[in-house]
Amino acid sequence: MKKQCLSAVAAISLILPAAAQAEHHTTAVADRADHALTSDQAAWDFLEGITTEVGPRQPGTPAEARGRAWAMDWLNARGFAKVADEPFQMRTWVRGEEEARVTAPFAQPMHITALGNTASTGADGIEAEVVYFPSYADLEAAPVGSLSGKIAFISHDMRPTQDGSGYSFAGPARWTGPSLAASKGAIATIIRSIGTENHRTPHTGGTTFADGVEPTPAGALSNPDADNLERMFARADGQPITMHLTLTPRWLGDTTSGNVLGEITGSNPSLPPVLVACHLDSWDLGTGAIDDAAGCAIVASAALNVAEAGQPLRTIRVLMAGAEETGLWGSEAYSATHIDEPIGVGMESDFGADRIWRFESNFRETNPDLHARIAQSVARFGVANSTNVASGGADINISRDQGGAIIDLQQDGTRYFELHHTPDDTLDKVDPVQLRQNVAVWTQVVGILANEAESIQTGE
Amino acid sequence: MKKQCLSAVAAISLILPAAAQAEHHTTAVADRADHALTSDQAAWDFLEGITTEVGPRQPGTPAEARGRAWAMDWLNARGFAKVADEPFQMRTWVRGEEEARVTAPFAQPMHITALGNTASTGADGIEAEVVYFPSYADLEAAPVGSLSGKIAFISHDMRPTQDGSGYSFAGPARWTGPSLAASKGAIATIIRSIGTENHRTPHTGGTTFADGVEPTPAGALSNPDADNLERMFARADGQPITMHLTLTPRWLGDTTSGNVLGEITGSNPSLPPVLVACHLDSWDLGTGAIDDAAGCAIVASAALNVAEAGQPLRTIRVLMAGAEETGLWGSEAYSATHIDEPIGVGMESDFGADRIWRFESNFRETNPDLHARIAQSVARFGVANSTNVASGGADINISRDQGGAIIDLQQDGTRYFELHHTPDDTLDKVDPVQLRQNVAVWTQVVGILANEAESIQTGE
Structure with a gap:
């Protein structure tokens, strides 16, 4: 019934003058957005499909390539135009054996996972005294050379x-902690997982070694293991705590990754497209449901909804970036290739599938009318307006590089870091009700943007 | 201040006639029980100590032996009498490599852990088609021979x-499912974890192969992996789903385990002791916090509280059984050795550390006065009376073998099977407030029983 009405709207849009068409679009988009609240739409199908039929999609590996092929099939089946895989080269790191055990004074095994871009201990592992730093600042305060031959914790x-x-508060321990410890002599680093739950599922993620610092082995302990190691320091009466560590990741050299693209074609090719982005790759430990199959499901499903409300003025380009997790390779490659093709506005979904609670743009002052219209349109979904200036995420380098318009639809991240980069990033963690709210809000916002005839950044 | 008052009570108990002493004990025990609600007592110290300083304590292994040594040191330091390690022999199984991956049509890795007493796939693993049984009853209905060369799921x-x-509802899938599948030709069995959470932490536990059935490899998938495999069957359009499975557990032959004992000595050696039991071993995946360091912490702490209220009439014997997880070896060995020494009443704590909600005995009809007195005494802790007949748990075989009095202090098990037999059985999962309630209730009940001059079973 609902579908018939919408087809009528779409038919009408072919024969009405511009102003009337715009009004019809506005109504039809709002209707599609409302409808998304009570239907799983295409989003759940994408999310269930790719996590079940492909699973983990580590950057630069055959699993990621299977993910690209799967996503292109899906986009083609759903009627997207210009579905493509734009390849790029990247340097690929993969996990090996992973084992940690305290050897004295309280011998017991611990759960660990290697951090991306780290070195190998060799198959026989290493054994050394552990030095405890409660915080990153404590490590910063340690004298150079003080960690020689030791494992920093x-x-x-x-x-x-x-x-x-x-x-941002805890992340530096992973992002630069191993490099800092290595610069002070540490032969390896273990960190408490950058995560907020208490399961024996350590959080992986990339780390970076500064120029001139030789990469060392480094891994994350699960939070219960980090708790236990802290208690050991409290109970050891000053005895040294030693650990045996085996981490054998390796570099595969340069391999191919790619960005998957698809479009809803707009009626006015002179208007720069709306770019809606996500990333298709995931860390290897989970099936990449919240990070970031959910984001791709949301943006693609919203694009389809907007199309169903009638052909938009602007093209909606879906960018499912490759190799985000190990260094934003895909986002950078996309920007490098397409830098001369103006984007009207960039948006990405890459923070799970919990509800959108806040709307931000970077054109609130330059195009206050459009900002206000969007804010007003999503208020009914519980989304608040904000004076924060949107800066976009990992997958829309091109919008930052072009100095273009950006919108952030901020998702509730309260439980995101219980799952992020862990084996627990699986489909069952996605709340279908909140996922629908995401699709509804995206449908509403993309629907407005794709039918905006004036410049999004300035309204002129 | 409180402690001084109690010492005064203890001193008075030495010089008063029996009736007055009994009244003093009643008051002092109730006071100790109340006090336990607002103090961590010895229980937290035991629990934190053994999980941090020993960790996993798999039956028959050196880790379990370290656990016994640790517990004896603790019991001695706390002033228990007759602290001992009574050794026994057992057949010991240990885990090896563990890997499962779907190979077609939807290749991806899965999280698995071997079940106790199962066979090895060999280091190269096996690959076979998976046959899906939604329930144990579905497997029962499968014809003999129908699983030849296949993996049952x-x-x-x-x-x-x-x-x-x-x-009890889901357990048979683990307890006898692999044997049943093997009897129908399966070369291996995988089960959905017998657990209630959705983490990538599969639940181990023992399984038993019937006489005449050759043991096969068998393992448990985590719940998210079992969900995923079910979805694969729904999406495969009838294509066979194949899995590669590597599980290399092995038997170590006969090794030594032991039961750790300690006593609070009663003043009347003619009265049979109160036996308070738990088990000291744990599965290897977690640190055995809720299963069952918590139980040992609770019973030992309660025994100490009762002693502090004044020397009881009856001896309180603490039995920290060995090797419960792989077949109740310790509980059986204790019963075999001590069957001719009457036990007044047997109780055990082996269901985590969440609150006690119900009291049951097996003497409600034979000694209604005592049953009612106990029920009334624990009502203030939110513990309900019950007409269920207590049957005791794994660690008090002796009370069942003797046909003796048994009390069950039933703990809330709602979240127990989120953790049981998983890597997540760690200290942080214990709620200190609920642990205190356990110690309070146990103090109250053991305090009454240990000061009971008449037969507990009959009141005569």
Whole structure:
């Protein structure tokens, strides 16, 4: 019934003058957005399909390539135009054996996973005294050379936050902690997982060694293991705590990854497209449901909804970036290739599938009318307006590089870091009700943007 | 201050006639029980100590032996009498490599752990078609021979229950499922974890092969992996699903385990002791916090509290049984050795550390006065009376073998099977507030029983 009405709307749009068409679009988009709240739409199909039929999609590996092929089949089956895989080269790191055990004074095994871009201990592993740093600042305060021959343990504790700011607070322990420890002589680093739950599922993720610092082995302990190691320090009466560590990741050299593209073709090719982005790759431990199959499911499903409301003025380009997890390779490659093709506005979904709670743009001052119209349109979904300036995420380098318009639809990140980069990033963690709210909000916002005849950034 | 008052009570007990002493004991025990609600007592120290300083304590292994040594040191330091390690021999199985991956049509890795007493696939593993049984009954209905050369997948789903009855509902899939599948030709069995959470932490546990059935490899998938495999069957359009499975457990032959004992000595050696039991071993995946360091912490802490209220009439014997997880070896060995020494009443704590919600005995009809007195005494801790007949648990075979009095202090099991037999059985899962309630209730009940001059079973 609903579908028949919409087809009528679409038919009408072919014969009406521009102003009337715009009004019809507005109504039809709002209707599709409302409808998304009570239907799984295409989003659940994408999410269930890729996590079940492909699973983990580590950058630069055959599993990621299977993910690209799967996504292109899906986009073609759903009627997207210009479905393509744009290849690029990347340097690929893969996990090996992973084992950690305290050897004295309280011998017991621990759960560990290697961090991306780290070195191998060799198959026989290493054994050394562990030096405990409760926080990143404590490691910073350690004298150069003081860690020679030792394993640094950075136990910087993360707390859940709605806006994800806890990641900035605790993240440096992973992002640069191993490099800092190595610069002070450490032969390896173990960190408390950058995560907020208490399961024996350590959080992986990339780390970077500074120029001139030789990469060392480094891994994350699960939070219960980090707790236990802290208790050992409290109970050891000053006895040294030693650990045996085996981590054997390796570099595969340069391999091929790619960006998957698809479009809803707009009626006015002179208007720059709306870019809706996500990333298709995932870490290897989970099946990449919340990071980031959910994002691809949301943006693609919203694009389809907008199309169903009638052909939009602007093309909607879906970018499912490759190899985000190990260094934004796909986002950078896309920007490098397409830098001369103006984007009207860039948006990405890459923070799970919990509800959108806040809307931000970077054109609130330059195009206040459009900003206000969007804010007003999503209020009925519980989304608040914000004075924050949107800066976009990992997958829309091109919008930042072009200095273009950006919108952030902020998702609730309270439980995101319970799952992020762990084996527990699986389909069952996605709340279908909140996923629908995401699709509804995206449908509404993309629907407005794709039918905007004036410049999004300035309204002129 | 409180402690000084209690010492005064203890001193008074030495000089008063029996009736007055009994009244003093009653008051002092109730006071100790109340006090336990607001103090961690010895229980937390035991629990934190053994999980941190020993960790996993698999039956028959050196880790379990370290656990016994640790527990004896602790019991001696706390002033228990007759602290001993009574050795026994057992047949010991240990885990090896563990890997499962779907190879077609949807290739991806899965999280698996071997079940106790199962056979090895050999280091190269096996690959075969998987046959899906949604429930144990579906496997029962499969014709003999129908599984020849295949891997059986039993996906019997468990639900949380307060009284733990969900374990009886779903447990057979693990306890006898692999044997049943093997009897129908299966070369291996995979089961959905007998557990109620959705983490990538599969639940291990023992299985038994019937006489005449050759043991096969068998393992448990985590619940998210079992979900995923079910979805694969739904999406495969009848294509066969194949899996590669590597599980290399092995038997170590006969090794030594032992039961750790300690006593609070009663003043009347003619009265049979109160036996308070738990088990000291654990599965190897976690640190055995809820299963069952918590139980040992609770019973030992309660015994100490009762002693602090004044020397009891009856001896309180603490039995920290060995090798419960792989076949109740310790409980059986204790009964065989001590069968001719009457036990006044047997109790055990082996269901985590969440709150006690129900009191049951097997003497409600034969000694209604005592049953009612105990029920009344624990009502203030939120513990309900019950007409169920207590049957005791794994660690008090001797009370069943003697046909003796038994009390069950039923703990809330709603979240127990989120953790049981998984890597997630770690200290952080214990709620200190609920642990205190356990110690309070145990202090109250053991305090009454240990000061009971008449037969517990009959009141005569």
